[in-house]
Amino acid sequence: MRVPAISGVLSLLLAAMSTGPALAGDAAQGEKVFNRCKICHTIDEGGAPKQGPNLFGVYGRSAGAAEPGTLDSGKLQETDIVWDEVTLTEWLAAPSTMVPGVKMTFRLTKEDDIANIIAYLKANSPDAQ
Ligand code: HEC
Numbered sequence: 001m002r003v004p005a006i007s008g009v010l011s012l013l014l015a016a017m018s019t020g021p022a023l024a025g026d027a028a029q030g031e032k033v034f035n036r037c038k039i040c041h042t043i044d045e046g047g048a049p050k051q052g053p054n055l056f057g058v059y060g061r062s063a064g065a066a067e068p069g070t071l072d073s074g075k076l077q078e079t080d081i082v083w084d085e086v087t088l089t090e091w092l093a094a095p096s097t098m099v100p101g102v103k104m105t106f107r108l109t110k111e112d113d114i115a116n117i118i119a120y121l122k123a124n125s126p127d128a129q
Pocket residue numbers: 033034036037038039040041051052053055058062063064065066069071072073074075076083091092101102103104105106108117
């Protein structure tokens with residue numbers, strides 16, 4: 001009777017996993033997405049800004065708080081945005097729609113890429129819960 005009991009538990013676990021939030025991101029997948037950000041951003045602690053700011057610790061922080069990159073428009077600093085799931089989702093899909101005048105021309109179009117990169121940003125933000 002043990003085997004059916006265990007497989008019952010396993011299938012419950014699998015069911016629970018597959019009915020989680022549809023857009024729960026995967027940080028390991030997000031690390032691959034970050035390859036597309038690297039031309040303009042570093043994410044290591046203390047990393048230098050490039051065209052955009054270093055993104056270490058960005059999750060949970062106020063927009064524009066890091067040392068500015070070479071293309072910084074100053075527009076993020078004028079907002080009261082705090083980066084979280086909601087604000088990052090909006091930003092990554094359409095930065096200049098969210099904050100007119102910003103210089104990040106890159107955008108992500110796939111929902112799973114956005115969810116995964118957010119998980120990766122969060123994993124590199126020690127102050128994020
Ligand atoms: C072509 C360059 C470029 C690429 C590629 C790019 N960004 Fe940016 N990013 C910028 C610039 C420039 C800014 C600052 C915008 C401004 O001040 O106008 C910025 C700002 C940001 C900010 C706000 C940072 C803060 O401290 O408020 C986040 C978050 C961000 N980028 C995430 C990403 C992610 C994630 C990717 C990859 C999916 C990415 N960016 C790809 C140029 C880029």
